[in-house]
Amino acid sequence: MSTNPPKIAELKAEYENAPSLLKGDSSAKEWLDIPVEFRDGNWCHAAKPEVIENLGFNNPRKWSPDDPDWQLEEGWQQIVLAGMKERLGQFRSFKLFMDICVRCGACSDKCHFFLGTGDPKNMPVVRAELLRSVYRHEFTWSGKLLKGLVGARPLTEEVLKEWFMYFHQCTECRRCSVFCPFGIDTAEVTLVGRELLNLAGANINWITKPVSDCSRTGNHLGIEPHTFKSVVESLVEDIEDQTGITVNPTFNRKGAEILFITPSGDVFGDPGIYTMMGYLMLFEHIGLDYTLSTYASEGGNFGYFTSNQTAKKLNAKMYHEAERLGVKWILGGECGHMWRVVHQYMDTMNGPADFMEEPVSPITGTKFRNATSTKMVHIAEFTADLIHQNKLKLDPRRNDHLKTTFHDSCNIARGMGMMEEPRYVLRNVCNSFNEMPEHTIREETFCCGSGSGLNTDEYMDIRMRGGFPRANAVKHVKDKFDVNALVAICAIDRASLPPLMNYWNPGVQVYGLHELVGNALVMDGEEERSEDLREDDMLEIETESPVQEDDA
Amino acid sequence: MSSPFELLIAQHKKAILEQWLMLRLGIFSSQKKSLLMTQTDQFQNPIRHEMEQGLAGILADFENRGAQFSEALDQITRVLAIQDFPPSKATALFYELKEIVRELAKKNDVGFGAKEWKKFNHQIEQLTLTAFDSYVDHREKIYQIKVDESKNRAFMLLKKAGL
The missing domain is CATH 1.20.1050 (Glutathione S-transferase Yfyf (Class Pi); Chain A, domain 2)
Incomplete structure (x- = not known):
């Protein structure tokens, strides 16, 4: 990111002159022809060369996404296209998803990034089209012959930049796939898109550094x-x-x-x-x-x-x-x-x-x-x-200072179909649990906006946009039921929802499910507790009231 | 006592809101019928919902700039402060209102004296500066959030290091 803020004249020129799908001067242009703009807050830092070397990936170098020249290696197009060909053979789902979309539009307004930005390239259908257009150009007869008429285009540096921008504005949450009549899983398109970006040496540090550390x-x-x-x-x-x-x-x-x-x-x-x-x-x-x-x-x-x-x-x-x-x-x-x-x-x-x-x-x-x-x-x-099985001694009143709601984490709800178990636990460890509206939870849950390795601070503006639909649903229960605790069962949620709440819904804190279990747990030999695990005051509990007994 | 402009706004609140909302959403998309404009569900289109609520709140409270006004303005600038627009575009909302009111006065053949126009212009300028303050508050919040997040992420390590 640049050290100094842009001058007013620069900002004006940037907004007025540069084409963008969000501005008034794009009417005569095809969406494919609108180049991406990298500006502070909408891109993640590039992977450091030593990280790329550690991992044995292509083209380690010092670069930044807002550099005009990305220093791509000679023949990078061939490397990426060979990678695409290999994956079309390897993953039948990918091949199918490149061919079967009929552009019905069912997914178009389902992505949290689209809802938070209004950017048409964040419609899942269009995001996948960024890859499909190249697929058509290289791997289908109609694309080879008719080119732009069937939405085909060659792989250029501009296209690669567009992939970088929009495959990092997808958190692989799969909400769109719930609505697709063909079951196209845009997350898998993004997964392949990011693999291809890696082949070209266009990686981000926030993802590759942890991978290197973890190795x-x-x-x-x-x-x-x-x-x-x-x-x-x-x-x-x-x-x-x-x-x-x-x-x-x-x-x-x-x-x-x-x-x-x-x-x-x-x-x-x-x-x-x-x-x-x-x-x-x-x-x-x-x-x-x-x-x-x-x-x-x-x-x-x-x-x-x-x-x-x-x-x-x-x-x-x-x-x-x-x-x-x-x-x-x-x-x-x-x-x-x-x-x-x-x-x-x-x-x-x-x-x-x-x-x-x-x-x-x-x-x-x-x-x-x-x-x-x-x-x-x-x-x-x-x-x-x-x-x-009644094996725990719990006193849910110890969480009476919290009015909770539950955020279904995408990978748990949509990825493994677990929706009832966390709710069952939550209902047993607290007395105030308030569901968010129907189309914002369970399999239709909105992403936190920072999943899939995007929870880095330089990306805060995009994260706040992507998380807006989730925050908006939390705001609803905050206004209606005085909710002050957002419970989630995901570590990225616990890291990324606090800033999201701090921005959109100040006063709502983020908790893990087992933190509330820990608060409610009555342990043998424990001292009297007046504070919860984060040392916030509990409400006073009348001691004569009964506690759920265990038979352990 | 309310000014003639405030009375005009009070009388045409609904029409002004509709026009103002479209102008505000227009800075997101050049398409006349983008989903941002046409989808009215609160949860499937939070941008439109928040903008509409905020603008309606401002219009309802136009005469008396109390707590409700700040909250409504806050609702709008919070959405705009994280978008790609430059601050000048984001905070131009009261100039849009001025134009709408000017057109409305013309259309309804309502005449105002120079003194009244001057007063109204002054009011719009004040409101714009308030919007700017509110916008900057949100930008500062973003920077504070970045700092807090970095600290929280390695909370235990900083604690162990006695920092």
Whole structure:
């Protein structure tokens, strides 16, 4: 980003003279002919050369997306087109999605980026068309012969810049695919689009740096084992300060029954750490035989936002660690895209995990048959089962200072179809739960606007636009029910919704589901609690009122 | 007592709102019938919804610039401050209102004296400066959010380092 703000004359010239789909001077032009404009706030920093070298990707160099010359290597078009050809053969879905769209328009107003910007290129149909136009030009007879008449165009540097702009204004949330009569999954188009960008050396640092870190230390922040352990231990101290209970997590313990893996954001970031405290308290309360791994110290997978190979590579550590430690099954924390990878790809990417057993809750005996193949259970279904079997002592009044609503994370709701379990847990740990309007939740949920590796600060303007539809629905329940707590089960949500709320709905704080579980949990031998896990005052509770009893 | 302009606005609130809203949405898209203009569902088109609510709030409260006015103006500038438009375009909304009122006065054959025009112009200028303040507040908020986010992301590491 430039150091100095633009001068007034520059701003005026930029707005008046440069063509854009959003301005009045584009009427005589085809949308394909309108070049993209990179301006502060609408692009992410380019990947640093050392990161690209670490990963062995193409064309490491120092560059910036707002440079006129991107320093692309000689013959980059051939590399990208060969990559496209390879993927058309490899992924039947991609080939199908390039051919079958009839431009019915059902998806056009379903994307949160379109709704927050009004930019026609953010209509999912048009975003996919950015790639389709090149596909037609290179791989179909009609495109080769009729060219522009059938919407075909050659791959140029301008086209590549357009891909860079708009495949980074798609969070792979798949809301549009819910409405497509053909089931076209624009997320998969974006996945391939980003793979092709990587081939051309047009990567962003916010995604590639975590991938590089994760390859080395196992987590996106590049935190080494001793730091990971000491940070978890300081959370243990915080729990002790607040509850008087000492929880005892173990690290890399061979022979534990369960390996627990969660996003590193839960260990290091605010407010994720309070969710982590909730997990640790829950496991102590039920006496779970579990261990944490300092290598599988990241549930998230930014490799998934880069290419299928890097997704596979970063995911592999989960099974490697499970095998090394000899656990029976894996329990996974609150994360979004981690679960899309686990639910839809892990089994075929890195499985079968025959060395583990079908997951069975050691507390309730419930068999998680849905996870028979992957051997990995989502914490929301694990906790929902504990509550359903009456194994937890909970006092939901401890969350009476919170009026909650629930944000369905895209990858959990649409990616793995989990909608009821988190709501069941939430209803049992708090007394005020208020749903957002019908078409903004569950499978039609609006994205936080920062998913798929876009939650970087230089991209704040675009993130605020993309998250606007979600924030608007939260505003509705804030006005109607005085909602002050937005609960989410995704680490990117916990990182990106606080700024979104701070901008659009000041006064609404973001919580993880298990943070509220931790607040409500009545643990044996605990000290009297008057503050929640983030040290905010709870409302005073009348002691004679009954508490839900357990039969454990 | 209300000025003749304020009375005119009060009498034609609905027509002014319609025209003003289209002008404001017009800075997002040059298409006469873009989805931003035609989709009226609150949740499927939040930009239109917020703009309409904000403009209606301003018109309703035009005579008395109290808390409601600031809130309504805030609603509009919050949407505009994160878009690609330059600040001058984003904060020109009261000049648009002036033109609408001028046309309306002409159409309805309502005559005003030079003194009244001067007063109205002054009012529009004041309102524009207020809009500018509100816009800048939101831009500053964005920068503050960036700083906060960087700190929160590595909260535990900063805490361990005693920072």
